Amino acid sequence: MKLIFLGPPGAGKGTQAAGVSAHLGVPHISTGDMFRSAIKNQTPTGIEAKKYLDAGELVPDSVTIAMVRERLSMDDCRNGYLLDGFPRTVDQAIALDSISAPDAVVDIDVPDERLLSRLTGRRICGKCQGTFHISKLADERTCPVCGGEVYQRNDDKPETIATRLKAYHEQTEPLIGYYKGLGKLRRVNGDNQLEDVFKAILATLE
Ligand code: AP5
Numbered sequence: 172m173k174l175i176f177l178g179p180p181g182a183g184k185g186t187q188a189a190g191v192s193a194h195l196g197v198p199h200i201s202t203g204d205m206f207r208s209a210i211k212n213q214t215p216t217g218i219e220a221k222k223y224l225d226a227g228e229l230v231p232d233s234v235t236i237a238m239v240r241e242r243l244s245m246d247d248c249r250n251g252y253l254l255d256g257f258p259r260t261v262d263q264a265i266a267l268d269s270i271s272a273p274d275a276v277v278d279i280d281v282p283d284e285r286l287l288s289r290l291t292g293r294r295i296c297g298k299c300q301g302t303f304h305i306s307k308l309a310d311e312r313t314c315p316v317c318g319g320e321v322y323q324r325n326d327d328k329p330e331t332i333a334t335r336l337k338a339y340h341e342q343t344e345p346l347i348g349y350y351k352g353l354g355k356l357r358r359v360n361g362d363n364q365l366e367d368v369f370k371a372i373l374a375t376l377e
Contacts, residue, residue, distance in 0.1 A: 172197060172251045173271060174377070177346060178279035180335045181286040181293070182361045183368060186302055187279065188255040190369055197251040200242055202259075203233060209238075225325050227334030229259055229342060235264070236266045243271050257341045264350075277372055278351040279361035285335060290332050294321040 172195050185201060192199035207223055209217030214336040216238055219351075230346055239257050239266045242248070254273070258264040267273065292305040299321025314321050326335065348354040357375040361368050 172275070173273045174251070174253045174376070175273045175276040176253065176255045176351075177276055177277060177343070177350075177360060179283070179286055179339045179343075180332065181289040182279040182281045183365070184255045184279060186371060187368055188253055190298060191372055192253040193252070193260060194373065195253065197253050199253050199255060200239075200248075200257070201255040202239065202257040203255075205238060205242065206230060217354045218288040225242055225331075225334045227331035227338065229338050232260055234264070235259075236263060239263075239267070240270050243309065254371065258346060259338075259362055261345055262347055264346055273355060276355045277375060278347055278350075278356060278358045279368070279372075280358055285362055286336065287329065290327050291329060293327055294323060297320050323348075344348075 173219070174191075174195070175196070176188055176191075178184050185203075188199045188201065203224075206217065206220045210221050210224065211217070216234060219234055220230045229235075235257065237255075243252060248271070251274075252269075252271070258267050289304065294303050294305055294308065295301070296303070296314035296317060296319045299314060299317040301314055301316050303315065303321065308315060308321070312320060326332070347356065358369060359371045359375055363371070
């Protein structure tokens, strides 16, 4: 299956993608993770992308589409993919249709007022890459799964979150209409318990 997770920053795309990609047996491809890895490794893409991620703005389409085109040509995508964070503009969606068109698009819907506390409270384990909310951590510096040290993403600061939400509403939200028009859109209420969101996603794909 070729699947896209759409939704605002903090909707739970990455959290749900881990379980859903394992369930479907397709790779979880997060363009945000790809950019962060490129920045860490100081590749040409990473050097170009860094200023946009730091500001909470979208990386230019030409850079992003080239990166995804290369990733989707890899062997592990032969049976499908779960794209998390791509496409984010109508031009990216049009490009994806010509590379490898999706079968379904799940829009994880969460109201803006919930997103700020989810994002400012998000912590990521530097060792196992698990994502947690600070309110669920017994020790706010330690991963409850592997004991690694947790950190906060650079763009999870209130002022950058505001820019990311603006980019979502202006540039990404129009994709809801785009995929609705193609008959591929499924909507799931993401303002629910993690397990309930997971079940709702699987149910909508059946
Ligand atoms: P990216 O990494 O994709 O960030 P994002 O879309 O802003 O999404 P997030 O990762 O912040 O949120 P999420 O929906 O995955 O939520 P999560 O599961 O972590 O992109 C970062 C940057 O890269 C962009 O700003 C841009 O610069 C660039 N970029 C990436 N793709 C691009 C593209 N296609 N084009 C151009 N530029 C691009 O959950 C968040 C928190 O909520 C966690 O703490 C979690 O524990 C908690 N949570 C999750 N679900 C629930 C629930 N049901 N109830 C309570 N808490 C929950």
